[in-house]
Amino acid sequence: MSSEWPLIKVEDVCSLIVDCVNKTAPVSEQPTPFRMIRTTNVRNGRINLSDCKFVDEETFGKWTRRAEVRAGDVILTREAPIGEVGAVPDTEGLFLGQRLMQYRADRSKLDQRFLLYSFLSPQLQHQFGSHEGSGSVVSHIRVGDCFKFELRLPPLPVQQKIGDILGSLDNKIDLNRRINQTLEAMAQAIFKSWFVDFDPVKAKIAALAEGRDPLRTAMSTISGKAEAELDALPPEAFEQLAATAALFPDEMQESALGEIPKGWEIQAAESLSEVGIGKTPPRKEPQWFTEGDGDWRWVSIKDMGASGVFQKKSSEFLTSEAVSRFNVRVVPDRTVLLSFKLTIGRVAITEGAMVTNEAIAHFKLPSDAAVSSEYLYLYLKSFDYSTLGSTSSIADAVNSKTIRGLPIVLAERTLIGRFTKAVAPHFQEIRNRQNEIGSLCATRDTLLPKLLSGEIEVPV
Known part of the structure; x- marks a missing residue:
C-alpha cells in the first residue's frame, strides 16, 4: 500500500x-x-x-x-x-x-x-x-x-510500471483523437472543395472555355483522378461519379455572399432550421445546478471546446425542476450547436438530449430539412464570422438575431444528399471513436488513484 x-x-x-x-x-x-x-x-x-x-x-x-x-x-x-x-x-x-x-x-x-x-x-x-x-x-x-x-x-520499477499501464491507455486515447482529427479534416476538405471553393463548378467553366468535356473534367476534380484514369473505374463507381458531377452547374451567379454556382440559394438559418438559444438559471440560487451526475447535461462554451465533433459531456448539470421552471430549451439528439458569445464559432453535434447556456445557439433540423447535420456542421465550422458585424469587436456584434439570420449557401438538395452520404461514414466513425475515448478515459481515471495508492499492486 x-x-x-x-x-x-x-x-x-x-x-x-x-x-x-x-x-x-x-x-x-x-x-x-x-x-x-x-x-x-x-x-x-x-x-x-x-x-x-x-x-x-x-x-x-x-x-x-x-x-x-x-x-x-x-x-x-x-x-x-x-x-x-x-x-x-x-x-x-x-x-x-x-x-x-x-x-x-x-x-x-x-x-x-x-x-x-x-x-x-x-x-x-x-x-x-x-x-x-x-x-x-x-x-x-x-x-x-x-x-x-x-x-x-514507490520504488522506481513500480513507478515505471504504473506509468506504462496508464500511459498505454493515454496512447490509445491520443491515437483515437488523431484519427478523429484526420476523419474530420477529410470531410471538411470535401465540403470546402464542393461548397466553398466550388471546384467542380469552376472546373466545368474552364473546360467549356477550352473546348473540353465539362462532365469528365468535373469527375476528375471530384475524384482526384486524372481523366485518363476514369475509364479504369468499375462501372458502378463510374456511373455514381458521373451522376454526382452532373449535379454541379457550369455557371456562376452573383449573391449577397459574392459569386455562387447558378441555381444555388442563400437562405437564413431560421428558414432552414428552428434556431433556439440556451438559458442560465439564476446563479445566486445554487440549488438548480449540480456537478457530476444530474438530470440534464448543461453545456457551456468551455464544454464545447473540450469535446470533439459530438457533444456528449458537460461540466455542470441542471435539475429537471430548473429546466421546467425557467423554461430552458431542451436540445434533441443530433442537433448542431454554435457558440456565439465571447468565443464565437465553436461547433458541435449533440449526442443525446441536453440543455445549454445562453451563449450557445441550437439549429434543430426538421425531418424534411434541405440540409443535413453534417452539412450544417461543416458549413458553420468554415463560416467567416467576421462578416456578421461592422463593429471593432465581433463579439459585441453577434447576437441571437444575427444568428437566426445567418446566411447559409444552399446547394441543390440531391447534391447535398450525395455529399451527406459520402461523409456520413466519417462522422459515424468519429462518433464511435469518441465513445471509445470516453470508455478509455473512465478506465484510466478509475485505475489512477488505485494504482497510486497501492490498492492495485503491479508486478515488476
Whole structure:
C-alpha cells in the first residue's frame, strides 16, 4: 500500500523547477516556427499544441535562454486556472508563457510519467487547491509552494510500471483523437472543395472555355483522378461519379455572399432550421445546478471546446425542476450547436438530449430539412464570422438575431444528399471513436488513484 511508500517533497526528486513570471512575450500575428505554451493549452492531462501563440525568433531566443523545454517535462498551471497538468509532447520551437511551472524529474529517483499521473491524482489536486494564494482577485498557487507539494514514492520499477499501464491507455486515447482529427479534416476538405471553393463548378467553366468535356473534367476534380484514369473505374463507381458531377452547374451567379454556382440559394438559418438559444438559471440560487451526475447535461462554451465533433459531456448539470421552471430549451439528439458569445464559432453535434447556456445557439433540423447535420456542421465550422458585424469587436456584434439570420449557401438538395452520404461514414466513425475515448478515459481515471495508492499492486 502507499502508506509503505515514503512521502517526499517534489523538490527532492525534480532537478529543475522553473516559473516564467516576467512580462508576457509579444506574440506574432503570422505563423512562425516558434510557439508559446499558455495556461489555456494545458487541459485534462494534455498539452494542446494546436492553439499555441506564435512569436518571432528573437523573442523565442530571449525566453528560452531562461529555461529550455524538454519532451516529458511536466507543466502545472498555477493561475487561471490552477492545477491543470500536462506533459510536453514535443520540444521543437516551444517555450513557456506566464503562470506555468515546469518540473523535470531526476530520472534516477522519479519516473517522469509517474510524476504526471501523481499530479493528476485526487491527492495532489487537493494540495494544489489548498495552496491557493489569498490577497488577489485571481486565485493562484504561490511560486514557493510549488516546490513543496508532497507525493508517495514507490520504488522506481513500480513507478515505471504504473506509468506504462496508464500511459498505454493515454496512447490509445491520443491515437483515437488523431484519427478523429484526420476523419474530420477529410470531410471538411470535401465540403470546402464542393461548397466553398466550388471546384467542380469552376472546373466545368474552364473546360467549356477550352473546348473540353465539362462532365469528365468535373469527375476528375471530384475524384482526384486524372481523366485518363476514369475509364479504369468499375462501372458502378463510374456511373455514381458521373451522376454526382452532373449535379454541379457550369455557371456562376452573383449573391449577397459574392459569386455562387447558378441555381444555388442563400437562405437564413431560421428558414432552414428552428434556431433556439440556451438559458442560465439564476446563479445566486445554487440549488438548480449540480456537478457530476444530474438530470440534464448543461453545456457551456468551455464544454464545447473540450469535446470533439459530438457533444456528449458537460461540466455542470441542471435539475429537471430548473429546466421546467425557467423554461430552458431542451436540445434533441443530433442537433448542431454554435457558440456565439465571447468565443464565437465553436461547433458541435449533440449526442443525446441536453440543455445549454445562453451563449450557445441550437439549429434543430426538421425531418424534411434541405440540409443535413453534417452539412450544417461543416458549413458553420468554415463560416467567416467576421462578416456578421461592422463593429471593432465581433463579439459585441453577434447576437441571437444575427444568428437566426445567418446566411447559409444552399446547394441543390440531391447534391447535398450525395455529399451527406459520402461523409456520413466519417462522422459515424468519429462518433464511435469518441465513445471509445470516453470508455478509455473512465478506465484510466478509475485505475489512477488505485494504482497510486497501492490498492492495485503491479508486478515488476
